[in-house]
Amino acid sequence: MxxxxxxxxxxxxxxxxxxxxxxxxxxxxxxxxxxxxxxxxxxxxxxxxxxxxxxxxxxxxxxxxxxxxxxxxxxxxMPVPDRGSVEADLTAFVADLYRIARHPARMSALRGLMAEAQVDATFAESFRAWVGERQQVVTDLLQRGVDRGELPTDADLRHAVDLVFGPFWYRLLVGHAPLRAADAPGHVRTVLAGLRQRPPGPAPATVRGGAAR
The missing domain is CATH 1.10.10.60 (Homeodomain-like)
Structure with a gap:
């Protein structure tokens, strides 16, 4: 006992x-x-x-x-999705993100947190730490895509994370366009298409009179 x-x-x-x-x-x-x-x-x-x-x-x-x-x-x-492909995972994540629009009180609270982080340096540290956690979730989803061969190994994941969250914050704070879960698939396809597109190589040399310039 x-x-x-x-x-x-x-x-x-x-x-x-x-x-x-x-x-x-x-x-x-x-x-x-x-x-x-x-x-x-x-x-x-x-x-x-x-x-x-x-x-x-x-x-x-x-x-x-x-x-x-x-x-x-x-x-x-927002549990971390694991649906077998980077497109499915990212679409599920972004759709969940956009569903905040169904909860006006949550939208107002998040706007308030962002506003406070602009004027209170101490709070900004706590807020940025939380933002970093959310960014890491998306980075991990994209890295799984790289590991599975769905995305190129030299993909700029850091910039891609900004592209994922950019429409969310812009629409949340400015209110110029709605946040709709139905838009998530198209937004994700746009981001992934950019990641998969190889940047153009250097412009070919111009040849004049048999000599490259």
């Missing part, structure tokens, strides 16, 4: 883990209800019943807390 001390440690650890998850869920809900600017650690503590001192012990700043909560939600909402 396990001793009382072991049961107490296990119970305490479970309560701590539960509280940790409650804070992350509470922050996510506050972000999508109120926006980043309205969140305070005091408000998080009041909403979740977790002491402010405990929250500060787990996260060094509001930005770190919010981006951990948001990053966890995105990983749950």
């Amino acid at each position: 396990p001793n009382h001390e072991a049961r107490t440690r296990t119970s305490g650890r479970r309560r701590s883990e539960d509280a940790h998850q409650e804070v992350l869920q509470g922050v996510l809900e506050m972000l999508e209800e109120q926006g980043y600017g309205a969140i305070t650690i005091e408000g998080v503590a009041a909403r979740t019943g977790v002491a402010k001192s405990t929250i500060y012990r787990w996260w060094s700043s509001k930005g770190d807390l919010v981006m951990e909560a948001y990053g966890r939600a995105i990983r749950q909402r």
